[in-house]
Amino acid sequence: MLIVSINTTSAQTYNFQFFNVQEGLPQSKVNAIFQDSRGFLWIGTAGGGICKFDGKNFTSYFSKDGIAGDIITDITEDKDHNLWFTASWGGVTKFDGRKFTIFNNDNSSSLIDGNDVIFCDSKGRIWIAQGTDVKIRQLSDGIFSSVHKSLSKKIIGSVTNIIEDSKKNIWITTTSGIIYINGTDTLEITTEFGLPTNNITTIHEDTEGDYIIGTHQGGVIKLLKGSIDNRKQFEFQSFDISPTVIVTAITTDRDKNTVIATSNNGMYFINENNIITHVSKENGLETNNLSTLLKDKSGNLWIGTNGYGLAKLGNTAFSYFDNIEGLNSANIFGILVDKSVVWVATGGDGIFKFDGKNVVNYTTKNGLGGNEVRSIVKDNKGAIWLATNGGLTKFEANKFTNYTTKNGLTTNQIRSLMIDKNQNLWIGTSGGGLHVMKDGKFTNYGIEQGLSHLYVHSLFEDDKGTIWFGTGNGIHKIKDNIVTNYTNNKGICNSYISSITQDHKGNIWFGTDRCVVKYDGVDFKSMTTENGLSSNTIYFVTNDRNKNIWVGTNNGVDKVSLNSYGQVESIKNYGINEGFKGIECNSRAVFQDEKNNLWFGTIKGLIKYNPKEDRLNVFQPIVSIDNVKLFLENVDWNKFSYRFKPWLNLPENLVLDYNKNHVTFEYSALNLTNPEYVQYSFKLEPFDNDWFNSTTKTSVTYSNLPPGEYTFYVKARNNDGVWTNEPTTFSFTIKTPFWKTWWFYLISIVGIIYSLLKISSIRERRQRKISRELERKVRERTLLIEQQRDEKEILLKEIHHRVKNNLQVINSLLSLQSNYTTDEKSLALFDEAKNRIRSMALIHEKMYQSGDLAHIDFQDYIMALTNDLIATYSINCDIFLDIKIDPIKFSIDTIIPLGLLINEIISNTLKYAFVNRNKGVIKIHLTKLDDNKFVLIAGDNGVGMPKAIFDGESTSLGVELIKIFTEQLDGEIKQLETEGTVYELIFTKIVV
Numbered sequence: 001m002l003i004v005s006i007n008t009t010s011a012q013t014y015n016f017q018f019f020n021v022q023e024g025l026p027q028s029k030v031n032a033i034f035q036d037s038r039g040f041l042w043i044g045t046a047g048g049g050i051c052k053f054d055g056k057n058f059t060s061y062f063s064k065d066g067i068a069g070d071i072i073t074d075i076t077e078d079k080d081h082n083l084w085f086t087a088s089w090g091g092v093t094k095f096d097g098r099k100f101t102i103f104n105n106d107n108s109s110s111l112i113d114g115n116d117v118i119f120c121d122s123k124g125r126i127w128i129a130q131g132t133d134v135k136i137r138q139l140s141d142g143i144f145s146s147v148h149k150s151l152s153k154k155i156i157g158s159v160t161n162i163i164e165d166s167k168k169n170i171w172i173t174t175t176s177g178i179i180y181i182n183g184t185d186t187l188e189i190t191t192e193f194g195l196p197t198n199n200i201t202t203i204h205e206d207t208e209g210d211y212i213i214g215t216h217q218g219g220v221i222k223l224l225k226g227s228i229d230n231r232k233q234f235e236f237q238s239f240d241i242s243p244t245v246i247v248t249a250i251t252t253d254r255d256k257n258t259v260i261a262t263s264n265n266g267m268y269f270i271n272e273n274n275i276i277t278h279v280s281k282e283n284g285l286e287t288n289n290l291s292t293l294l295k296d297k298s299g300n301l302w303i304g305t306n307g308y309g310l311a312k313l314g315n316t317a318f319s320y321f322d323n324i325e326g327l328n329s330a331n332i333f334g335i336l337v338d339k340s341v342v343w344v345a346t347g348g349d350g351i352f353k354f355d356g357k358n359v360v361n362y363t364t365k366n367g368l369g370g371n372e373v374r375s376i377v378k379d380n381k382g383a384i385w386l387a388t389n390g391g392l393t394k395f396e397a398n399k400f401t402n403y404t405t406k407n408g409l410t411t412n413q414i415r416s417l418m419i420d421k422n423q424n425l426w427i428g429t430s431g432g433g434l435h436v437m438k439d440g441k442f443t444n445y446g447i448e449q450g451l452s453h454l455y456v457h458s459l460f461e462d463d464k465g466t467i468w469f470g471t472g473n474g475i476h477k478i479k480d481n482i483v484t485n486y487t488n489n490k491g492i493c494n495s496y497i498s499s500i501t502q503d504h505k506g507n508i509w510f511g512t513d514r515c516v517v518k519y520d521g522v523d524f525k526s527m528t529t530e531n532g533l534s535s536n537t538i539y540f541v542t543n544d545r546n547k548n549i550w551v552g553t554n555n556g557v558d559k560v561s562l563n564s565y566g567q568v569e570s571i572k573n574y575g576i577n578e579g580f581k582g583i584e585c586n587s588r589a590v591f592q593d594e595k596n597n598l599w600f601g602t603i604k605g606l607i608k609y610n611p612k613e614d615r616l617n618v619f620q621p622i623v624s625i626d627n628v629k630l631f632l633e634n635v636d637w638n639k640f641s642y643r644f645k646p647w648l649n650l651p652e653n654l655v656l657d658y659n660k661n662h663v664t665f666e667y668s669a670l671n672l673t674n675p676e677y678v679q680y681s682f683k684l685e686p687f688d689n690d691w692f693n694s695t696t697k698t699s700v701t702y703s704n705l706p707p708g709e710y711t712f713y714v715k716a717r718n719n720d721g722v723w724t725n726e727p728t729t730f731s732f733t734i735k736t737p738f739w740k741t742w743w744f745y746l747i748s749i750v751g752i753i754y755s756l757l758k759i760s761s762i763r764e765r766r767q768r769k770i771s772r773e774l775e776r777k778v779r780e781r782t783l784l785i786e787q788q789r790d791e792k793e794i795l796l797k798e799i800h801h802r803v804k805n806n807l808q809v810i811n812s813l814l815s816l817q818s819n820y821t822t823d824e825k826s827l828a829l830f831d832e833a834k835n836r837i838r839s840m841a842l843i844h845e846k847m848y849q850s851g852d853l854a855h856i857d858f859q860d861y862i863m864a865l866t867n868d869l870i871a872t873y874s875i876n877c878d879i880f881l882d883i884k885i886d887p888i889k890f891s892i893d894t895i896i897p898l899g900l901l902i903n904e905i906i907s908n909t910l911k912y913a914f915v916n917r918n919k920g921v922i923k924i925h926l927t928k929l930d931d932n933k934f935v936l937i938a939g940d941n942g943v944g945m946p947k948a949i950f951d952g953e954s955t956s957l958g959v960e961l962i963k964i965f966t967e968q969l970d971g972e973i974k975q976l977e978t979e980g981t982v983y984e985l986i987f988t989k990i991v992v
Contacts, residue, residue: 001115008276012320012321013319013320013715014279014283015284015313015314015315015316016286016303016311016312016313017311017312017589018286018309019309019310020310021553023058023309024058025043025045025048026049026051027045027047028305028956029045029046029305029306030043030045030306031073031077031291031304032073032075033302033304033310034075034076034077034083035296035297036077036081036083037077038647039622040053040054040670041053041296041302042083043304044072044074044548045070046071047071048060048062049063049070049072050093050880054670055670055672055673056674056675056676065100065742066085066093066099066102067093067102068084068085068087068090068102068113069088069089069090069091069113070087071087072086072087073087074115074118074119076119076120076123076126077120078126079124084126085118086118086120086130086633087114087116088116089113090104091104091105091115092115092118096647098647098649102604105728114130115128115130115864116131116160117129118809119164122164123288125138125565126144127145129159130418130679130845131950132156132174132641133146134146134147134155134159134172138619140295151179154173154179154186155172155176157173157174157176157180157198158173158174158175160173160175161173161202162200162202163204163205165209166205169181171211173201173202173203173466174198174881175198175200175216176198177189177191177198178196178203178213178765179542193234193399195218195821196215196218196221197215197217198211199215199244200214200216201214202214202247202248202249202250204252207252208223208225210222210225211225212250212258214248214249214260215247216246217243217245219238219239219241219245220238220241220250220260221236221237222236222237222238222239234753239268240276240872241273243263244264245848246263247260247261248261248262249292249304251294251301252295253269253272253295256270256272257270259293259295259301259382261291261293262288262290262293263290264288265278265280265302266278266281266285266288267279267280267285267290267293267888272558277596281872282323283322283323284320284322285303285311286308287306287308289305289306289307290303290306291305292304296672298619298673299673300312300314300673301313301608303924309332312672314579314673315614316613317579317610317611317612318574318580318607318608318609318610319607319610320604320607321354321606321608322498322605324354324606326344326354326361326605327342327352328353328363328606329346329352329605329606330603331586332586332602333346333374333375333586333588333601334351334375334376334588334589334601335589335601336376336377336378336384336591337591337593337597337599338378339594341353341355341629342355343384343747344376344710345373346373348372349372350362350364350801351386352370362395367402368386368393368400369386369389369403370388370412371388371389372389373387373388374387374389374588375414375588376417377417377418377419377669379419381396383396384396384418387414387416387417388411388523390402390404391403391409391412391414392437392553397976403437403931404985407442408444409432410429411429411432413729414427414428415430415432415456415471415714416457417459417462418461419964420461420465423440425437426459426461426467426469426798428459429455429456432446433445433446433451436502443709445483447664448599449483450476450482450485451471451476451483452471452474453471453473454471455471455472455498456469456471457472457497457498458470458498458499460484460500460502462506463502463788468500469497469499470497470499472489472496473487474488474489474492474495475487475489475497475510486524486982489524491524491525491526492510492526493512493526494512494515495511495512497511498511498512498538498539498588499542499588500541500589501549501551503547503562503566504562504566506567507519507545509602510695511538511539511541511551511552512538513538514537516528516533516538516541520566526984527568531571532558532568533558534553534558534573535553535554535573537553538551539587539588540552540587540590542590542598544592544596544598544821545592545596548560548561548562548613549562549914550590552586552590552600553584553585554585555573556575556580556585557574557579557580557600558572558573560575568935577674578674578719580607581604582602582604582701583603584602585600585601585602586601589601591712595607596611597610604825616720616722617671617674617718617719618720619669619671619722620671621721621724623668623670623680623715623716623727624648624668625648625665625714625728626648626666626668628650628663628665628730628945629664630656630660630664632701632748637649640654645951649749650730653733654732655733655735656735657735658732661703661705661706662702662703663732664700664701664702665682665699665700665730667680667683667698667699667700667728668680668796669716671718676719677718678716678718678719679695680695680697680698680716681694681695681717682713682714683712684711684712685713686710686711687705690716705734705881707734707735707736707740710732711730712729712730712731712732715728776958810837818830831872835900856889856891856892856895858885858890858926859883859885859886859887859893860900861895862926863881865879865899865902865923866883866922873910875910875914877917877918877919877920878920879910879920880920880921880926882922882923883923883925884924884925885925886928888934894969894989894990897965897968897969897990898987901937901965904958904962904965905938905939905962906922906924906938906981907958908945909922909981911940913943913944915942917943920942922939923940924936924937925937929986932989933986933988934987934989935984935986936983936984936985936986937984937985939976939980940980940981940982944979944981945975945981946978969984969988971986972986972987973985
């Protein structure tokens with residue numbers, strides 16, 4: 001048994017984050033730390049100038065950039081938000097965000113070149129000290145002047161610090177005591193009033209209004225606030241801190257602890273009960289030589305060191321045991337915390353017991369069954385049970401008892417342990433199935449009892465007494481001694497079940513090496529990185545008393561917060577940036593103690609989580625727009641505007657030309673707690689309708705922006721989802737090109753109207769000229785055409801007249817010829833021929849009598865033709881004409897066949913229809929069907945002609961002529977079945 005003694009003050013290792021030259025700090029020795037009103041940290045270094053820090057990036061300024069000197073001694077900020085830096089040489093520097101202004105002997109500011117302390121009080125006065133020389137820059141005239149002689153006489157030692165308390169009193173610490181200034185009243189406090197030494201390095205007012213005083217090798221004391229007025233009897237309280245320490249800085253942390261930094265012994269935390277915790281190189285710091293302290297607005301504690309850069313003490317929820325043997329092991333697989341005693345089981349070094357002072361290591365040499373211990377539990381009798389590779393081991397009354405295959409176990413490879421509500425011990429093995437130990441006897445569950453696999457990795461009893469266990473082949477449970485397995489259920493992502501737990505709503509959770517599985521009694525549902533987990537490789541799942549589920553992975557631990565219905569409300573990942581430096585957890589290495597602390601076994605050793613210290617980051621990120629680019633290039637905005645936003649090299653009321661419309665915005669958010677997890681949302685009004693989804697991008701580009709007035713909005717949220725209340729904005733205007741302005745439109749409209757009028761006037765004059773010329777030509781042409789037309793009409797009339805005369809000559813010749821015959825048939829033929837010739841002659845007569853030489857009015861023609869035929873045949877009968885003809889005109893090409901056809905029908909009617917009759921009716925109807933189609937109804941109500949004669953192969957010349965003329969008219973003719981003889985002709989107007 002190995003026993004190691006541990007110093008209790010260094011047992012716990014604190015979670016410091018360090019920033020040095022490799023992280024961007026310009027120099028490793030930090031003299032001063034200050035947080036400005038915008039939230040940025042300013043770090044003064046001993047040779048690296050001054051630098052601004054936003055939690056991620058350092059921006060450095062050196063003497064070549066305009067500061068007085070590169071060895072910065074102190075920093076402050078005035079009421080106008082200007083920063084002031086003192087340096088060991090070169091004078092004092094004022095920085096307004098855009099330019100540096102130096103005050104020294106060279107510009108008659110009455111300041112010496114080297115200064116140690118600078119401070120701005122509530123009245124806006126700047127206090128500057130170098131050695132015993134103290135000067136004040138009055139707000140009224142801006143001139144540095146020495147303090148009053150009465151005060152100057154009391155400052156006989158070098159000034160080390162100047163502060164203002166909550167009552168507006170000024171305290172000046174020096175190497176010869178303390179100067180207390182209450183208005184115009186001044187008091188010097190020295191060893192005569194109770195100080196342990198006059199060499200005072202700093203003073204700080206705590207949350208109770210008392211004053212903590214640090215000294216140079218004189219210890220740390222507290223001046224009680226009630227004794228300030230009683231100047232003859234100051235009441236001091238000392239602390240149990242070595243009097244050899246050299247105090248460099250004092251502040252109060254977010255837990256109201258007084259924090260004291262020293263240059264030779266690290267730092268001390270003094271809580272409200274005056275319990276002192278010493279923090280040094282042994283438990284987290286890289287050096288004991290500390291120079292300054294600052295608590296930022298988010299509660300983080302920043303420490304400046306001499307040679308080791310800048311340190312941050314952020315999330316104190318996680319603590320470590322790097323210096324405790326066994327507890328710092330990378331192979332911790334079992335944890336048990338029994339009151340103030342911590343037990344850890346390792347994967348090769350046995351078990352370790354730490355009582356806060358001493359560490360005891362137990363191995364096989366002390367009776368442990370095996371040095372590979374995978375689980376550790378404690379029963380209600382105080383006995384500790386251990387799962388080893390050499391069997392089951394019981395530790396009780398400082399004695400080990402081992403149970404092996406000789407005692408009824410199927411294998412000595414014990415993997416997991418669990419004590420149920422009835423104090424039965426359940427034992428999971430590697431290859432030997434499941435055992436339960438009751439009243440000292442083992443009962444085995446194997447394949448025959450319903451197990452699907454003999455490797456049992458995890459055990460859990462739910463609130464209903466059901467025993468759940470995970471194997472290499474799925475989930476099993478035992479209820480009423482009946483084994484049920486879930487090996488092929490949908491929703492179980494992997495058959496290897498590493499751990500089991502239950503939430504406050506009774507849902508069972510399982511850890512696998514591919515996902516987390518939740519069982520609500522009906523369905524199994526998987527949860528992966530897509531749902532917010534940091535990894536799909538799960539080493540443990542457990543619940544805490546705050547109704548959270550904790551998931552250990554190879555990327556840290558995840559806290560799954562559930563709502564009152566047992567549904568996942570949020571998942572918070574803890575990694576290095578959140579203070580969990582263990583990174584990868586070990587299988588089933590988790591334990592919750594009676595104080596609700598969680599203990600994790602990781603590859604970096606044992607880690608303790610205190611939920612009381614895990615505070616929600618309620619501080620809103622401070623968003624700033626750092627740069628605006630045009631076409632992805634940096635711009636000298638001095639060329640665009642004379643007014644700039646304070647502390648930003650960005651112009652106010654920026655106006656850009658229309659072609660400067662490719663704009664990039666670069667922005668950042670100040671979150672000193674977890675800067676890596678800041679997310680942004682932005683929009684450009686009125687270009688964007690809504691905010692963009694949150695992103696980690698710190699720039700956005702808008703191209704081809706149309707002219708108009710724009711405002712860019714950007715907001716941010718911190719690592720705990722707290723958004724900034726008011727977004728940061730930047731407004732600008734893109735000018736409208738001159739050709740799109742109202743005055744250009746007006747000028748253009750007036751110009752266009754004038755041009756149109758001018759063009760119209762020119763065109764009108766030209767048109768009038770052309771019109772006159774055209775009118776002249778038209779008159780000439782018209783006259784010519786009329787002459788030609790008249791000539792043609794005369795010619796056509798002459799032609800028609802000559803044709804008609806010639807036809808009459810022919811008719812006369814036929815009449816003369818008919819006189820030489822007495823044959824009746826021949827005479828009849830001569831008469832028919834003359835009728836046909838008269839029919840054609842009548843057409844030509846109508847042609848030269850008509851004003852339209854191309855067309856003939858058909859009704860006039862038919863009336864003339866009918867009357868002529870009736871007169872020719874001179875039958876002894878009263879003939880009535882039924883003529884109904886639409887007002888139609890036909891050309892000569894249509895009228896000749898149509899007229900001859902009607903001539904044949906009327907001739908036949910006059911010869912045969914009214915024989916032995918006193919009266920008769922000749923019917924001629926002509927109707928237009930469409931533009932080219934016509935229907936002719938022609939006939940009589942006489943004796944009638946048999947239809948067979950018309951439809952058959954008739955030898956009658958008249959019928960043959962009717963059919964021939966019908967073909968010429970592209971028509972169809974038929975004899976209607978009605979009284980007398982009536983024909984229906986449907987024909988087409990002939991178009992040539």
